[in-house]
Every structure is written in C-alpha cells, then in structure tokens.
Amino acid sequence: MDSLTQLTFGAACGEAILGKKVGRKALIWGAILGTLPDLDVFIPLGSPVDDFVYHRGFSHSLFLLTALSPVFAWLITKFHRDTKPLFNNWMLLTFVVLNGSVLLDLLTIYGTQIFWPFDTTPHAFPTLFIIDPLFTLPILIGVSAALFLKNHRLNFIGLSLSLAYLIWALGMGVFIKGKMEDKLNEQGVPYSQFISSPAPFTTLLWRTVGIHNDQYFETYYSLFDGDAPLSVNFFSRNLSLMKGLKAHPPVAKLEKFTRGYFAMSESNGSIVMTDLRMGSEP
Structure with a gap:
C-alpha cells in the first residue's frame, strides 16, 4: 500500500x-x-x-x-x-x-x-x-x-x-475470480492462467489479465455489468524476442517475479520486458 x-x-x-x-x-x-x-x-x-x-x-x-x-x-x-x-x-x-x-x-x-x-x-x-x-x-x-x-x-x-x-x-476478490472463470469459459476465451486485480481507487471495477501461449488478453468487469459479455482484447507477448535471453539472470529473475505475466517489446533498439500485472493497455 x-x-x-x-x-x-x-x-x-x-x-x-x-x-x-x-x-x-x-x-x-x-x-x-x-x-x-x-x-x-x-x-x-x-x-x-x-x-x-x-x-x-x-x-x-x-x-x-x-x-x-x-x-x-x-x-x-x-x-x-x-x-x-x-x-x-x-x-x-x-x-x-x-x-x-x-x-x-x-x-x-x-x-x-x-x-x-x-x-x-x-x-x-x-x-x-x-x-x-x-x-x-x-x-x-x-x-x-x-x-x-x-x-x-x-x-x-x-x-x-x-x-x-x-x-x-476480500469477498469481491473471491467473487470476481469465480465470475471471470465462468465468463471466460462461456465465451470460449483460451487461457493457461489469469489474474484479476482492482482498478485504481475502487473495488467495484476489476482488471483481468490472462496468458495464452504467445498472447495475453486484458478485460475489465464491473460489479454493475451483470451478465453482459466481456470485451476481451488480445495482444502479442513477442516471446521471440527472448531468444538467447531466457538464461540471462535479469530476465530469469523478472520471469519468476512476474509469474509468467510478462511481454516483450522493442524500444529505441533495446528489448523491454513488461510486467503485465501492473498498468493497462491504452
């Protein structure tokens, strides 16, 4: 906190x-x-x-x-x-x-x-x-x-x-986890793992990030959404950029720390590793 x-x-x-x-x-x-x-x-x-x-x-x-x-x-x-x-x-x-x-x-x-x-x-x-x-x-x-x-x-x-x-x-966290499992399965959204966390300054809106192979998705669910379908957006994790870097100590540490919730990108000639659990997609 x-x-x-x-x-x-x-x-x-x-x-x-x-x-x-x-x-x-x-x-x-x-x-x-x-x-x-x-x-x-x-x-x-x-x-x-x-x-x-x-x-x-x-x-x-x-x-x-x-x-x-x-x-x-x-x-x-x-x-x-x-x-x-x-x-x-x-x-x-x-x-x-x-x-x-x-x-x-x-x-x-x-x-x-x-x-x-x-x-x-x-x-x-x-x-x-x-x-x-x-x-x-x-x-x-x-x-x-x-x-x-x-x-x-x-x-x-x-x-x-x-x-x-x-x-x-705490009750909302348990409720959201169950709701996300149900909705993702109902909509046929593929994932190997997902995590939900509260949006800034509230417990009424939650952000969920999920991993599926070389992709990840982001979706939001509000307590007031009821049975409305999720809007799920997929993005590339660019795992090909990890070639030759996976055993590099800083990369290995970040991979463990993020529990697999990471993506790779290039910026100004450098490779960037992003913790997907924090922040949000524009």
Whole structure:
C-alpha cells in the first residue's frame, strides 16, 4: 500500500492497542513501525532489476518481523522508561503493526516475500489497489481525532470501518475470480492462467489479465455489468524476442517475479520486458 496508508494504519493500530495507557506515544510509534518495512526501497540491492524484484523481500518476512517484535518493544521502553511495566503491551503493538503492514502489502498486486528466507516467492492476493481512499480515509480521520481531539472512540470507529471495507474487498476478490472463470469459459476465451486485480481507487471495477501461449488478453468487469459479455482484447507477448535471453539472470529473475505475466517489446533498439500485472493497455 502507499506510505500514507501504512503510516495511518500503523498509527490507528498503535492507538487502539495502547493509546489509553500511554497517550500519543502509541500512535507515534505505530506510525513509525507501520512505515518501517517499506523503507527497504532505499536499500540499494545491486541493480535496477534487483531493486525491483527484491523490494518487499526480507523486510516483509513474517518470520523476521515476529522475531524483531520484542527487540523493538525493548528499544521503545528504553526511550520511555516509565512504560517499562507495559513491555508486553508494546510487544503486542509492534507485532500487530509490523505484521499488519506486511499483510496489507500482500493484498496488492506487486508481490510480497512473506515467508523469506524459507521461500523467496513473492506472494500476492490482489484485493486492494495500492491507493484506495475508501480504506485510508476512515483510519486517517480516526487517527486525526485521536491525535488532535484525544478521541479514542473515533479512532476505533475509523479502524473498524476500514477493516469492514477490507472484508468487503476480500469477498469481491473471491467473487470476481469465480465470475471471470465462468465468463471466460462461456465465451470460449483460451487461457493457461489469469489474474484479476482492482482498478485504481475502487473495488467495484476489476482488471483481468490472462496468458495464452504467445498472447495475453486484458478485460475489465464491473460489479454493475451483470451478465453482459466481456470485451476481451488480445495482444502479442513477442516471446521471440527472448531468444538467447531466457538464461540471462535479469530476465530469469523478472520471469519468476512476474509469474509468467510478462511481454516483450522493442524500444529505441533495446528489448523491454513488461510486467503485465501492473498498468493497462491504452
């Protein structure tokens, strides 16, 4: 998710867990911890391709973040010695915020290595667009109320509304997957795999990308489309451009990272490999 969402979600969780006992400290530390995993974007990993495919790698490991939770809790009690008796509460806060921020990223299309180092596959369960105002605004309002008005109740309401919206989005993801399977089969659209993800800023419109040999297709489905047929557009993947490049390490890394959802093209004498899961066809 975007940085504002991660910051406000962390702050809202921190406030909900410990705000009544330590005041704004819980909100502030929640915001810091919620942002922490995504700071890996500032760590150079050797090449632009490595920076791309290993983003959300070790920093998003549920195993690593769980192990670090008591460490962060200990550091916080060193900053605020008067809260040392609340060590277990701080540990719960760090655990929930760190792992919660990772699980939010898991629900976007990009991919997250939640099982690192045992499994470096980037997992994704596309449920939310990377920026979704309907998820972010309730927690932003709730956090603002807690910060400026010391209103704990509004923070709880905002967090509850956002989590309710998240449950809705998860349900929509399951519904859309089933609907796409039915419609693609009914219309005789060939595919070996497909993936659906929300369109920008909404969960009412979904984009589906599918692969069939040297071609891929793109289609959109809205919750209001009902039984209307899909408009399916096919495009060439230009796999012939991969000749002699398949074993090239950057290409192999991108092929694994995209899970096969890629296309090749030529631009200004260079070969370009595109992740089809992100963006859209003009």
